[in-house]
Amino acid sequence: MISVLPRRFVAVAASAVAVGASVFVPQLSTSSPQTTAQDSASLAPAARLAEAKHHDDFVIVGHRGASGYRPEHTLASYELAARMGADYIEPDLVTTKDHVLVTRHEPEIGGTTDVAAHPEFAARKKTKVLDGAPLTGWFTEDFTLKELKTLRAKERIPAIRQHNTVFDGHYQIPTFQEVIDLTKRLSRELGRPIGIYPETKHPTYFQQQGLALEPELVKTLTRNNLNRSDAKVFVQSFEVANLKALDKQLRVPLVQLTSSVGAPYDFVASGDKRTYADIVSAKGLQEVASYADGVGPSKDQIIPLDATGKLGTPTNLVRDAHRAGLVVHPYTFRVENNFLPADFDSSTVASDSGNLFGEIAAYRKVGIDGLFSDNTDIAVAAEAESR
């Protein structure tokens, strides 16, 4: 079996991979950058993509775990996503005061933990400026790991996911190392590799406080023998400068995240006027390919909604990304009507479940290479039906 993805996903015979067999043997056989004998980099991007399509390599990422069913970024959420069939689970990384990487979607933890109910931490409530915008709450960088471990996670959107609130108070904030340990255990138990797709959250914000995420990320991956071109790992960021720096330190593939609004905050901070719209232009994607292997756009950058909230005409993003040799993993596929295009709503009730199968089918038709979903089970079922 030979399979490839752009750039660092280099083709190699399966027998060569078997030599290094471990729980992290990748579905995508790859080799080190030094390998030249079957180096697919010699193939044109289009040829490499055509070759990749021969293989079952559609990537399903459990977004914040199985966050449609458990409070996000808890070991319970990640474990459920893996058991539902996710190829990768997605820890978003922030840091504690004592510089331990933990998994939260943002440094502020009032929205996803019970910190407000802890009188001993009342004085930690602050208003900070996060990426240029004031934000009031409690911030991970003001807590030691030991203090954070006394908190319990809660559902972020109880109005939409009332059923998840039954798990409020049951789970801690995990460290990045605990997430890696979980994937190792589940890879052994399930007999297939569970990958990780970590995201550096607000890199500039943490760098400015002397608590940069990147050195800890590199150290942790290296310590776990995951800083390898054939490790089942993608590293993602909404900023650019930190990905360019990580490209020199990490051998795993990198993904540039983009949004339908705004600009990378490191661009804003340095006076660079370019926006995410510039990054997903044909020219911008060519530049992304100089330091990254994929792009993670918001769904509407691929298929914008029309005036009625239904799917409109697809953009050229997927085509242009593929021409640049980049894989495309959009976010976020969620079953509730609140998040679905109007085409797939089941009712006017925001929390009701709608036709996520239909939405995924529409995006697969445009040629995406994978997706982030809060509902791994549905993404996996859709994938099975497409075979």
Ligand SMILES: [Ca+2]
């Ligand atoms: Ca994320």
Ligand SMILES: [Ca+2]
């Ligand atoms: Ca909707």
